[in-house]
């Protein structure tokens with residue numbers, strides 16, 4: 057099955073958050089939520105779409121408190137789960153790379169080394 061893009065995942069997350077009600081998503085009062093501006097619609101500026109992965113990082117931080125906890129998130133049913141490592145990589149672009157679906161690596165000058173414990 058094709059994996060959702062960050063924007064698709066955010067909008068699925070919002071739909072679930074609001075009890076699968078489009079009206080409730082539209083009326084969401086949580087303006088401080090990282091997803092608020094992206095919760096519905098598709099006609100966003102390119103910059104906002106590109107930034108959506110950073111919003112996932114922000115949301116995950118608010119969920120579990122630290123990047124290392126995001127790595128070890130134990131909720132694969134979460135709509136954001138498959139993007140959480142990519143979100144960390146985007147937040148620390150000179151430090152980390154993602155290999156496949158489930159591993160986060162330190163990006164150093166000579167080699168990749170597994171480093172989840174260093175976050």
Ligand code: SF4
Nearest residue numbers: 070073084086089092
């Ligand atoms: S913007 Fe935040 S609070 Fe509002 S529906 Fe989305 S996830 Fe829920």
Ligand code: SF4
Nearest residue numbers: 116119129134136137
């Ligand atoms: S992927 Fe994990 S850390 Fe991120 S919001 Fe979902 S449950 Fe929380």
